[in-house]
Amino acid sequence: MKKKECSARAMNAAMAVILCCATMLTACSTVWMNEAEQIVAVLIPAATNIIALVAAVQGNDVSAQDLQAVQNAGTQAGADLQLIQSLISQYESAGATAKPGLLSQIQTAITAVQANLNGILPALHIKDAATQGKVAAIVGMALSEVESLAAIVPLVNSNATPQMMAMSVQQAKNRVPLSAGDFVASYNATMGAKTGNAELDRAACGLRIHLHGKLVRWASVGMLK
Numbered sequence: 001m002k003k004k005e006c007s008a009r010a011m012n013a014a015m016a017v018i019l020c021c022a023t024m025l026t027a028c029s030t031v032w033m034n035e036a037e038q039i040v041a042v043l044i045p046a047a048t049n050i051i052a053l054v055a056a057v058q059g060n061d062v063s064a065q066d067l068q069a070v071q072n073a074g075t076q077a078g079a080d081l082q083l084i085q086s087l088i089s090q091y092e093s094a095g096a097t098a099k100p101g102l103l104s105q106i107q108t109a110i111t112a113v114q115a116n117l118n119g120i121l122p123a124l125h126i127k128d129a130a131t132q133g134k135v136a137a138i139v140g141m142a143l144s145e146v147e148s149l150a151a152i153v154p155l156v157n158s159n160a161t162p163q164m165m166a167m168s169v170q171q172a173k174n175r176v177p178l179s180a181g182d183f184v185a186s187y188n189a190t191m192g193a194k195t196g197n198a199e200l201d202r203a204a205c206g207l208r209i210h211l212h213g214k215l216v217r218w219a220s221v222g223m224l225k
Helices: 002-056 064-093 099-118 129-151 162-174 180-192 198-205
Strands: 209-212 215-218
Touching: 002 064, 002 099, 002 129, 002 180, 002 198, 002 209, 064 099, 099 129, 129 180, 129 198, 180 198, 180 209
Parallel strands: none
Antiparallel strands: 209 215
16 A cells, blocks of 8 residues: 555656646746747847948958858858748747647757858958957857757657756756847947957948847948937
């Protein structure tokens, strides 16, 4: 009798852990979706502005061949980010059976963005140290935010074990990325930092991102403030 009672208690304890993890995971999933939408919305113009920044200094600092390589990588990263944005919207309204497939597509798209951003710096052969440092800092910020985003993608899998669920919850707690607003602030500060290269500083100043609620715009030639 005692063995049955112990077994029942053990099963109840296990179920409690599973339910607790599931509840926490659901909460993390909701937070993740809301934050992910905003982060992706600011990463799209950030990727576009990498191309614009390199294009602005093409000539003495950047060759036409290098610019083309950056344009290809940046454009593809932007397209993948837009795909992620669309998939997140679909994920929010999808049924339980469709969510795992959409999540898998989101993860694949995030990996593609990482690969394209990682390919930008090796493709550049910039002689000017200020230009090189500015581009590297901007690319690094965008890549770091994408990597952090990938780390908090919630685990949505009907076959997940309690251990896998708990690991996902802990990962979400440990790797929370910069919020969209914080990312924009850091990004703009890096873009606006003076380098001593007047042409570069002038171009970078006009490429700040502007966040207004869910509407994201990026400046062009300093028109937006």
